[in-house]
Amino acid sequence: MVDSQQRADQLVDVLVTEFGELMAQDPAAFRRKFRKMAATPFAFYRGSACVYYADLNGVADPFLDERTSGVWIHGDLHAENFGTYLNSEGVLVFNVNDFDEAYVGPFIWDLKRFAASVALIGYAKALSDTVIGDLVAGYARTYVSELRAIAAGGEEAIGSLTLDTTDGVLRDVLQRARLNTRVALLDEQTVIEDYDRRFAMSDGVYLVDPATRAEVEAAFEAYLPTLPSWDGSRSPQYSIKDVVMRKGVGIGSAGLPSYNVLLEGHTQALENDVIIYMKQGQTPAVSRWITDPKVKAYFKHQGHRTSESQRALQAHADAWAGYTELRGVGQVVAEVSPYAADLDWSDVNELPDLTSVVNYLGRATARMHSVADDESSHDLVNFSTEEAIVAAISRDEDGFVDALVDFAHSYGARARADHQIFVDLFRNGKFPGL
Numbered sequence: 001m002v003d004s005q006q007r008a009d010q011l012v013d014v015l016v017t018e019f020g021e022l023m024a025q026d027p028a029a030f031r032r033k034f035r036k037m038a039a040t041p042f043a044f045y046r047g048s049a050c051v052y053y054a055d056l057n058g059v060a061d062p063f064l065d066e067r068t069s070g071v072w073i074h075g076d077l078h079a080e081n082f083g084t085y086l087n088s089e090g091v092l093v094f095n096v097n098d099f100d101e102a103y104v105g106p107f108i109w110d111l112k113r114f115a116a117s118v119a120l121i122g123y124a125k126a127l128s129d130t131v132i133g134d135l136v137a138g139y140a141r142t143y144v145s146e147l148r149a150i151a152a153g154g155e156e157a158i159g160s161l162t163l164d165t166t167d168g169v170l171r172d173v174l175q176r177a178r179l180n181t182r183v184a185l186l187d188e189q190t191v192i193e194d195y196d197r198r199f200a201m202s203d204g205v206y207l208v209d210p211a212t213r214a215e216v217e218a219a220f221e222a223y224l225p226t227l228p229s230w231d232g233s234r235s236p237q238y239s240i241k242d243v244v245m246r247k248g249v250g251i252g253s254a255g256l257p258s259y260n261v262l263l264e265g266h267t268q269a270l271e272n273d274v275i276i277y278m279k280q281g282q283t284p285a286v287s288r289w290i291t292d293p294k295v296k297a298y299f300k301h302q303g304h305r306t307s308e309s310q311r312a313l314q315a316h317a318d319a320w321a322g323y324t325e326l327r328g329v330g331q332v333v334a335e336v337s338p339y340a341a342d343l344d345w346s347d348v349n350e351l352p353d354l355t356s357v358v359n360y361l362g363r364a365t366a367r368m369h370s371v372a373d374d375e376s377s378h379d380l381v382n383f384s385t386e387e388a389i390v391a392a393i394s395r396d397e398d399g400f401v402d403a404l405v406d407f408a409h410s411y412g413a414r415a416r417a418d419h420q421i422f423v424d425l426f427r428n429g430k431f432p433g434l
Helices: 004-025 025-039 040-049 047-056 107-124 130-153 168-179 181-187 209-225 285-289 295-297 303-312 349-369 384-393 397-427
Strands: 069-075 082-086 092-096 103-105 192-195 198-201 206-208 242-245 257-263 274-280 322-326 327-337
Touching: 004 047, 004 384, 004 397, 025 397, 040 107, 047 107, 047 206, 047 285, 047 397, 069 107, 069 303, 069 349, 069 384, 082 168, 092 168, 092 209, 092 349, 103 285, 103 327, 107 130, 107 349, 107 397, 130 349, 130 397, 168 209, 168 349, 181 192, 198 257, 198 322, 209 257, 209 295, 209 322, 209 327, 274 322, 285 349, 303 327, 303 384, 322 349, 349 384, 384 397
Parallel strands: none
Antiparallel strands: 069 103, 082 092, 192 198, 206 242, 242 257, 257 274, 274 327, 322 327
C-alpha cells in the first residue's frame, strides 16, 4: 500500500515535471485545467497521462518483447478519445482521435490505459466489479480476435468502423455526424461581411496583428508540401481569407496558442470555405520513458510527430493533416472538420449497449495497431505488428485477458484515490505558481 503522503509527493513531482514550464507561462490556463481535472476521477485520469506512464515505467510484462515493445501506439487511449471523422476517401469512420500523445512504444500500454478508463466509467455508472471485468475481458478478446483475423488476411476482420460495419450506438453516432454540414460549422464560427466570410469574434478568439498574420501565412505555405496529395508541379492555390488566434482551454491543451485559418473553398461559393487549425505540438508523456534513439531521431519536431502519427494510426487519414513550423516551434495542422463527433458515454448506460460499444472499440484498437507497420508508408516500425502481437498473446491468451482485467480494477482504484489526493493538493496550494 502506497503511503498517501508519499503518493502526494509523487503526484506533485510528476505533474510539475510534465507541465512546469507551461504552468509558469500561463498559470491561469493551468488553474482552469486543474479545476477540470478535479471534477471527477475520469477527468483527472484524462489529464494525467504522465502519472500513468511514470507508474508503468519499469514494470515487467510477459507480453512484451523486442518487437511488441516498439509498436506505434496512440499514447492516450482512454474511452473518450474515440469519435468520427471523414476520411480522405469521403467515408465516415468511427475511430481513435487526438494524436497529441502518440509515439512508438509497448502495445500493451495502450490497452491498459483503455482498460483502466473503462473501470473508471463503469464505477461512475455504479456497475459491479464483475460487470466491469466482463466489459474489459470483452474488449481484450475482440482486440485479439480482430488482430488475429487481420494477420490471417481473411474476411473475418471488420476493418474500419463505418456505417456499413456497425450497428447500435456507434452507428447512431455516425448517422448523427452525417447530418452535420460545412455550412453549419461556418455559420457557427464565421460571419459574412461585404459579401465574404471572416471569423466571428467570441470568447477565446483573438485578433492577430499584421506581423503575426504574415508569420502564420508563411507557416501555412511551408505546410502545404507536407500534404499527402501535394503535387509541386501543379501547386493548388489556397486563398487565406482570415486568421485568428485561439488559446487552448481543454484538459490536454491548456495555455497553448493555436491559429485558425479560413480558406477559400474549391469554388467562390461561400458554403465550401474551409477552416484549418495550426497548433503547437506537445511532447508526449510516454516519450520520457522510451529511450530508443531511432524513434527520437525519426521526428523533425513535435508537430511532425503528431501529424505522422495520425497518418500512421488512421487508415486514410484527414486529407488536410500536415505539419509546419511557426517561430521555430513545430506545429500540427489539420481541418476543423464539421463531421467530427465524439461518443457521449452519458448516453450509453444499458449493459448490451456498453458491451457492444466496448467490443467495437477493441476492434478499433486492433485496427489502429495493425495499420502502422511494414505494409505502411512509414519505415519506423518495419515488421508486421499484428503478427508480433498475436504471437505474444497466443502464448497465454487467457492470462492476457485476466491481466488486463486485473489492471483495470487495480489502476481504476489507484486513479480514484489519486484524484482525491490531487484535489487536496490543488485546493491547498501545493502546486507552485498556481
